Amino acid sequence: xxxxxxxxxxxxxxxxxxxxxxxxxxxxxxxxxxxxxxxxxxxxxxxxxxxxxxxxxxxxxxxxxxxxxxxxxxxxxxxxxxxxxxxxxxxxxxxxxxxxxxxxxxxxxxxxxxxxxxxxxxxxxxxxxxxxxxxxxxxxxxxxxxxxxxxxxxxxxxxxxxxxxxxxxxxxxxxxxxxxxxxxxxxxxxxxxxxxxxxxxxxxxxxxxxxxxxxxxxxxxxxxxxxxxxxxxxxxxxxxxxxxxxxxxxxxxxxxxxxxxxxxxxxxxxx
Ligand SMILES: C[S@@+](CC[C@H](N)C(=O)[O-])C[C@H]1O[C@@H](n2cnc3c(N)ncnc32)[C@H](O)[C@@H]1O
Numbered sequence: 001x002x003x004x005x006x007x008x009x010x011x012x013x014x015x016x017x018x019x020x021x022x023x024x025x026x027x028x029x030x031x032x033x034x035x036x037x038x039x040x041x042x043x044x045x046x047x048x049x050x051x052x053x054x055x056x057x058x059x060x061x062x063x064x065x066x067x068x069x070x071x072x073x074x075x076x077x078x079x080x081x082x083x084x085x086x087x088x089x090x091x092x093x094x095x096x097x098x099x100x101x102x103x104x105x106x107x108x109x110x111x112x113x114x115x116x117x118x119x120x121x122x123x124x125x126x127x128x129x130x131x132x133x134x135x136x137x138x139x140x141x142x143x144x145x146x147x148x149x150x151x152x153x154x155x156x157x158x159x160x161x162x163x164x165x166x167x168x169x170x171x172x173x174x175x176x177x178x179x180x181x182x183x184x185x186x187x188x189x190x191x192x193x194x195x196x197x198x199x200x201x202x203x204x205x206x207x208x209x210x211x212x213x214x215x216x217x218x219x220x221x222x223x224x225x226x227x228x229x230x231x232x233x234x235x236x237x238x239x240x241x242x243x244x245x246x247x248x249x250x251x252x253x254x255x256x257x258x259x260x261x262x263x264x265x266x267x268x269x270x271x
Pocket of ligand 1 (some may be wrong): 060
C-alpha cells in the first residue's frame with residue numbers, strides 16, 4: 001500500500017476529532033485548527049471569547065496530543081453578550097470542570113473583560129490570538145487594537161464570524177481592512193474564519209497558505225468545509241442523549257409504559 005500524498009494544507013491531524021462537543025457556531029473550524037496547531041506549534045494562545053469552551057478545548061486537545069506544552073489563556077466574562085445572549089453561571093461551571101479535569105496543565109480560564117485582562121498578558125508573548133467576543137465593528141476593532149501587541153512577530157490572529165453581515169455584525173468589515181494590509185487566508189463556512197499573519201511567518205506550509213492562488217485557495221476551502229461539516233453534524237447530534245433522557249423522565253413516557261410492555265411481549269411471541 002502506498003502512503004497517501006498530502007497536499008501542503010492537510011495532514012492526518014486535519015482528521016482528528018474534538019474530545020468535547022458543547023453547543024457552538026465554531027464547530028466547522030476544528031479540522032483547520034488542528035492543522036494550524038501542528039504547523040504553528042504555539043507555546044502560548046490567548047483566546048477572547050470561550051463561552052461553552054468549544055474552541056478552547058479544540059486548541060487544548062491538539063496541544064495535548066501533539067505534546068506542545070501550550071499555555072492557553074481563555075478570556076471571557078462568562079456572562080454572554082447581545083449576539084449570543086446572556087447566560088448563567090452554570091456555563092462557566094461546566095467549562096471549568098472540563099478544563100480542570102482534562103487540561104489542567106494547559107488551560108487557564110481568566111474570567112473577566114478583555115480590556116481588564118490585557119495587562120496580565122505580556123507584549124509579544126502570544127503565538128496564536130483568537131478573537132471571538134462581541135461582534136460589532138467597534139468591539140472587534142477595540143479587541144484587535146488592544147491585543148495586537150500581545151502577539152509575537154511570526155504569530156497568527158484568528159477572527160471568527162468574518163462571513164456574517166446581518167444583525168449588526170461587523171467582523172467582516174474589520175477583516176476587509178486588515179486582510180488588505182497583511183498576509184491572510186479566509187474560510188466562509190461555519191460563519192467564516194479569518195487567518196491573519198503577524199509579521200514574518202516562518203513555517204513554509206503557513207506561508208504557502210497565505211500565498212495560495214485562487215484555484216488552490218478554493219481547494220483548501222473545499223477540503224476544510226467538508227471536514228468541518230462532519231464536526232458540525234456531531235455537535236448538532238450531541239444534545240440528543242439529553243433530550244432522550246428528558247423524554248424517559250417525562251410524564252408521557254411513564255403513562256405510555258403499559259403500551260410498550262404489550263408491544264414488547266407481542267414482538268417476543270412473533271419471534
Ligand atoms: C461567540 S462566544 C465565543 C464562542 C466560542 N469561541 C466557541 O468556540 O463557541 C463570545 C463570548 O465572548 C464573551 N464576551 C463578549 N465580549 C466580551 C468582553 N468584552 N469581555 C469578556 N468576554 C466577552 C461572551 O461572554 C461570550 O461567551
